[in-house]
Amino acid sequence: MQIPLIRLQCGCNSYDWGKKGKDSAAARYAAATPSDTFSIQDDKPYAELWMGTHPSLPSKDLSTGRSLLDMVSDNQALIGTDIATKYQDKLPFLFKVLSIAKALSIQAHPNKKLAEQLHAKDPKNYPDDNHKPEMTLAVTPFEGLCGFRPLKEIAHFLSTIPPLRSLVGEEASAALEKVASNPNASVAESKSALKSAFSTLMKSDRSAVASKSKELVSLAESGDITPGPSVNTAEELCELVTRCNGQFPEDIGLFVLFFLNYVKLSPGQAMYLKADDIHAYISGDIIECMASSDNVIRAGFTPKFQDVNTLTDILTYDHDPPEQQLLKPTDYPYVKLNQIAYSSGSESRLYDPPIEEFSVVRTVLKKDGAKATFDGVAGPSIIICTSGEGKISVGPKTEELKEGWVYFVGATAELVLESASEELVTFRAFCEIDAGAKGNGH
Numbered sequence: 001m002q003i004p005l006i007r008l009q010c011g012c013n014s015y016d017w018g019k020k021g022k023d024s025a026a027a028r029y030a031a032a033t034p035s036d037t038f039s040i041q042d043d044k045p046y047a048e049l050w051m052g053t054h055p056s057l058p059s060k061d062l063s064t065g066r067s068l069l070d071m072v073s074d075n076q077a078l079i080g081t082d083i084a085t086k087y088q089d090k091l092p093f094l095f096k097v098l099s100i101a102k103a104l105s106i107q108a109h110p111n112k113k114l115a116e117q118l119h120a121k122d123p124k125n126y127p128d129d130n131h132k133p134e135m136t137l138a139v140t141p142f143e144g145l146c147g148f149r150p151l152k153e154i155a156h157f158l159s160t161i162p163p164l165r166s167l168v169g170e171e172a173s174a175a176l177e178k179v180a181s182n183p184n185a186s187v188a189e190s191k192s193a194l195k196s197a198f199s200t201l202m203k204s205d206r207s208a209v210a211s212k213s214k215e216l217v218s219l220a221e222s223g224d225i226t227p228g229p230s231v232n233t234a235e236e237l238c239e240l241v242t243r244c245n246g247q248f249p250e251d252i253g254l255f256v257l258f259f260l261n262y263v264k265l266s267p268g269q270a271m272y273l274k275a276d277d278i279h280a281y282i283s284g285d286i287i288e289c290m291a292s293s294d295n296v297i298r299a300g301f302t303p304k305f306q307d308v309n310t311l312t313d314i315l316t317y318d319h320d321p322p323e324q325q326l327l328k329p330t331d332y333p334y335v336k337l338n339q340i341a342y343s344s345g346s347e348s349r350l351y352d353p354p355i356e357e358f359s360v361v362r363t364v365l366k367k368d369g370a371k372a373t374f375d376g377v378a379g380p381s382i383i384i385c386t387s388g389e390g391k392i393s394v395g396p397k398t399e400e401l402k403e404g405w406v407y408f409v410g411a412t413a414e415l416v417l418e419s420a421s422e423e424l425v426t427f428r429a430f431c432e433i434d435a436g437a438k439g440n441g442h
């Protein structure tokens with residue numbers, strides 16, 4: 001019987017927002033695995049490395065060329081019978097590396113019911129029928145827009161940035177300010193006022209947006225945007241406006257900056273975005289894990305298809321401080337560290353969002369010879385090395401592990417990682433259906 005440790009060859013997408021050439025982690029990781037069809041070009045943007053069974057870009061067994069989708073379809077034991085039955089012989093998650101040089105579209109992902117409706121109505125723009133909750137983990141310093149700001153922050157910007165207030169309109173601006181200043185306002189009232197103001201902004205006439213964006217950029221260039229109660233600084237906000245205008249001149253997204261939380265993550269920090277949460281990534285290299293879907297509802301910072309009406313209708317309109325978007329990791333309990341790993345402060349941390357499809361473990365082995373032995377998990381997993389080198393073992397099978405190398409690990413297999421460098425960093429995405437037993441295989 002084949003030992004369920006399979007080195008994968010993974011595809012890399014080239015989108016305009018990706019980092020160019022070898023500056024892109026996605027490209028470097030893709031190039032680490034031999035391929036007849038991929039070589040890095042210095043002037044080409046490389047955006048996403050895909051790891052999984054999604055039919056748009058399925059990973060392949062490096063030694064045989066077979067797609068991982070075919071392999072798990074033919075052998076349910078690789079992913080576990082429960083998961084094979086529930087998820088139609090596919091991995092429940094899609095694992096990615098994103099390398100972001102300029103802003104991605106302002107977007108949300110549909111919930112399961114809406115995804116089914118959008119796919120049936122418009123399969124060209126909504127290519128599958130699945131929802132897409134997702135988690136972002138920073139590999140390098142990351143910045144993004146995530147969820148709506150608290151209403152007091154938005155009210156401050158409406159009262160101090162005239163071109164923003166002009167597009168939102170006096171009526172909707174005043175209604176949001178009133179709710180923001182009322183400590184007894186209900187959640188429903190708050191969300192209604194936010195939806196009205198944001199929808200009015202997003203449906204603004206293009207010529208008005210172009211005109212008002214010139215005023216906004218002028219304010220930013222002269223340093224005349226103030227943060228008010230937000231955690232951002234005036235310098236950050238002014239620089240963000242001018243940078244994004246350089247990428248997407250006169251775009252509605254320049255104004256959306258003042259409705260959404262501007263978040264910075266350090267390596268190892270993470271945030272979770274449930275379906276129907278608004279967000280836009282701005283820069284950095286990240287690991288992203290999501291339900292296996294490619295559905296995106298876009299409205300700004302993009303030349304692609306935009307669906308403003310759907311976006312403004314489906315958003316949750318939750319409006320919380322950015323720290324509430326962060327997903328705090330916990331120590332992963334189902335791993336044993338050897339003495340070298342323990343004494344060097346090596347760690348395995350679990351990022352466990354409140355959904356079934358995926359969790360991620362980030363392991364950092366901080367010394368040559370540090371070893372981590374993981375109990376088997378009841379479902380499939382994919383592991384990528386983002387820095388350092390060492391060995392990876394399942395049973396009697398031991399393989400090399402280097403930066404950018406990706407492996408599939410079958411259900412129930414005990415996994416061993418051993419560092420041969422001063423620091424080995426890996427990310428492992430996995431799924432287990434029984435959330436109560438997530439990560440122990442019992």
